Amino acid sequence: MSPRTSDAPQRVIDAAAQMLARVGLNATSIREVTKLADAPLGSTYHHFPGGKQELLARATLMAGDKVEALLVALLKGGAVQGLQQFLAMWRERLLRSGFRAGCPVLAAAVEEPMDAVPSQPRAAAADVFARWHDHLATALVAEGHAPAAAGELASLVIASVEGAVAMCRALQDIAPFDQVAAQLLRAVAPPAR
Amino acid sequence: MSPRTSDAPQRVIDAAAQMLARVGLNATSIREVTKLADAPLGSTYHHFPGGKQELLARATLMAGDKVEALLVALLKGGAVQGLQQFLAMWRERLLRSGFRAGCPVLAAAVEEPMDAVPSQPRAAAADVFARWHDHLATALVAEGHAPAAAGELASLVIASVEGAVAMCRALQDIAPFDQVAAQLLRAVAPPAR
Numbered sequence: 001m002s003p004r005t006s007d008a009p010q011r012v013i014d015a016a017a018q019m020l021a022r023v024g025l026n027a028t029s030i031r032e033v034t035k036l037a038d039a040p041l042g043s044t045y046h047h048f049p050g051g052k053q054e055l056l057a058r059a060t061l062m063a064g065d066k067v068e069a070l071l072v073a074l075l076k077g078g079a080v081q082g083l084q085q086f087l088a089m090w091r092e093r094l095l096r097s098g099f100r101a102g103c104p105v106l107a108a109a110v111e112e113p114m115d116a117v118p119s120q121p122r123a124a125a126a127d128v129f130a131r132w133h134d135h136l137a138t139a140l141v142a143e144g145h146a147p148a149a150a151g152e153l154a155s156l157v158i159a160s161v162e163g164a165v166a167m168c169r170a171l172q173d174i175a176p177f178d179q180v181a182a183q184l185l186r187a188v189a190p191p192a193r
Numbered sequence: 194m195s196p197r198t199s200d201a202p203q204r205v206i207d208a209a210a211q212m213l214a215r216v217g218l219n220a221t222s223i224r225e226v227t228k229l230a231d232a233p234l235g236s237t238y239h240h241f242p243g244g245k246q247e248l249l250a251r252a253t254l255m256a257g258d259k260v261e262a263l264l265v266a267l268l269k270g271g272a273v274q275g276l277q278q279f280l281a282m283w284r285e286r287l288l289r290s291g292f293r294a295g296c297p298v299l300a301a302a303v304e305e306p307m308d309a310v311p312s313q314p315r316a317a318a319a320d321v322f323a324r325w326h327d328h329l330a331t332a333l334v335a336e337g338h339a340p341a342a343a344g345e346l347a348s349l350v351i352a353s354v355e356g357a358v359a360m361c362r363a364l365q366d367i368a369p370f371d372q373v374a375a376q377l378l379r380a381v382a383p384p385a386r
Contacts, residue, residue, distance in 0.1 A: 024304040026220030102303055106356075109363035110295055110303075111217045125363040133369075155372035156353055159360055163299075163352030170302035170318040176326075179348035187380060 008039035009047040015039075016059035021102035025056060025111035025121055050120075053113065057120035060108040064128025067105075071135050079139035080188055083157065087181045090161065091174065099172050105129070106162045132158055144190040153188055160184060201232035202240040208232075209252035214295035218249060218304035218314055243313075246306065250313035253301040257321025260298075264328050272332035273381055276350065280374045283354065284367065292365045298322070299355045325351055337383040346381055353377060 015037035019028040030052050034044045048055040070089075074082035093101045105128050108121035133154045140150035160180045167176035208230035212221040223245050227237045241248040263282070267275035286294045298321050301314035326347045333343035353373045360369035 022305050023219050023307055024217040024300075026216050027218075027304070027307055100305070105363075106303065106359055107217075109359045110299065111220070112215050112293070114216055114220055122363055126365070129360050129363055129369070152372040152376045155357065155360065155369045156376040159356030159369060159373050160349055160353035161356070162359060163354070163356035164348065166299055166302045166355060167322050167348065167352055170298075170315055170322055172319070176322075176348045176352060179345040180352050183345045183349040183380065187376065 008037065008043045011037040012039050012044050012047070012055065013059050013062050016055050017063045017104045020056055020059055020104040020107045020121075021063075022100065024107050025119075026114050028052070028056060030055065052115075053120040056108065057124040060105055060121050060124035060128060063104040064124070064131065068128070068131050068135065071132060075135060075139040079136070079143040080185065080190070082139060083136075083188055084185060087161070087177075087184070090165065091177055091181070094165065094168050094177060095174060099169050099174075101165070102169060103162060103165060106166070129158060140188060143188075145188075146191075149191075156187065157184055201230065201236050204230040205232050205237050205240070205248065206252050206255050209248050210256045210297040213249055213252055213297040213300045213314075214256075215293065217300050218312075219307050221245070221249060223248060245308075246313040249301065250317040253298055253314045253317035253321060256297040257317070257324065261321070261324050261328065264325060268328060268332040272329070272336040273378065273383070275332060276329075276381055277378060280354070280370075280377070283358065284370055284374070287358065287361050287370060288367060292362050292367075294358070295362060296355060296358060299359070322351060333381060336381075338381075339384075342384075349380065350377055 012033060016028065016033045019033055019036065030044055030048075031041065033055065034041050044055070048058070071082070071086060074085045076082070077085070105125045108119075108125040109129070113119045113121070133151075136154035136157055137147070137150045140153050141147055145153060161184075164177045164180040168174055205226060209221065209226045212226055212229065223237055223241075224234065226248065227234045237248070238244075241251070264275070264279060267278045269275070270278070298318045301312075301318040302322070306312045306314070326344075329347035329350055330340070330343045333346050334340055338346065354377075357370045357373040361367055
């Protein structure tokens with residue numbers, strides 16, 4: 001079996017996450033994703049019998065897992081330092097991509113599928129947001145924030161980073177991201193005792 | 194001329210904003226929008242000779258104008274009180290819609306059109322974000338924030354409200370919005386002198 005075939009399912013999931021972030025849930029098609037992944041169409045239908053909804057839910061979870069693993073690793077150095085590094089990486093990603101980099105999890109969250117209700121990708125996005133939230137909140141509590149405040153701050157981080165990426169994509173400018181990052185780092189600073 | 198015809202262009206723009214927020218940029222079609230608006234298809238092509246890109250840019254601007262007018266009215270009572278009322282209205286909108294209410298401006302920002310580059314709707318979203326930002330920053334300066342901090346806070350408000358709406362749509366839960374709102378109201382409180 002050639003490598004182009006054996007790792008096809010993973011390449012298809014990667015390609016689906018890319019398309020999801022770029023053109024949205026409804027405009028992503030199994031055919032285009034498979035072409036982008038340079039995979040055989042028959043293999044895609046074989047590995048994702050649930051079709052597009054299943055594939056996009058898997059892509060959302062995979063993208064969420066990657067960010068989660070990164071967050072967990074960075075937060076080991078403390079919530080403030082970890083967030084700082086996470087923001088620096090997203091900043092680079094936006095600049096390097098010419099403001100085309102987007103988040104497949106956000107795309108899965110904001111689009112209602114035209115052909116299936118309830119949305120499996122949306123449920124996957126909910127799962128991902130909840131996991132990111134838990135890691136951030138735990139790290140913020142460890143840094144001295146009260147649990148309720150930590151929960152609020154964790155939601156503020158996720159919401160405002162997602163929103164800032166969208167603003168930068170619209171404006172083709174890094175300024176909104178830098179402004180949001182400055183305020184977030186101020187907000188998560190350990191409370192005075 | 195019957196009323197169904199004379200106000201058709203406005204109804205078509207309203208319907209386009211609705212579809213944009215719900216199913217995204219690429220999945221919105223002139224045909225479906227015209228059907229939703231109960232308007233004659235020929236009239237849509239007549240009023241929007243630039244086609245889908247023009248119609249969706251107009252819808253993005255119209256949606257942005259509505260929010261801008263609301264913001265301007267609410268911010269007259271001061272930045273903190275105005276933001277509080279604005280957040281309360283969005284909260285109600287999310288709950289009333291069963292978490293289906295979305296923002297057409299965000300949708301225009303995060304999707305690359307499959308059939309046209311550069312994206313007219315994206316440029317419209319940039320224009321809208323910039324205007325919201327200016328009103329918020331001006332109101333925050335009037336409330337005692339330094340200009341640089343006011344600019345950062347204005348971006349934080351826009352980004353985190355957009356992101357919180359997306360999180361609530363995914364999770365089908367108002368909690369992320371309430372958490373973000375609590376932190377935002379704390380962040381925009383007038384600085385101690």
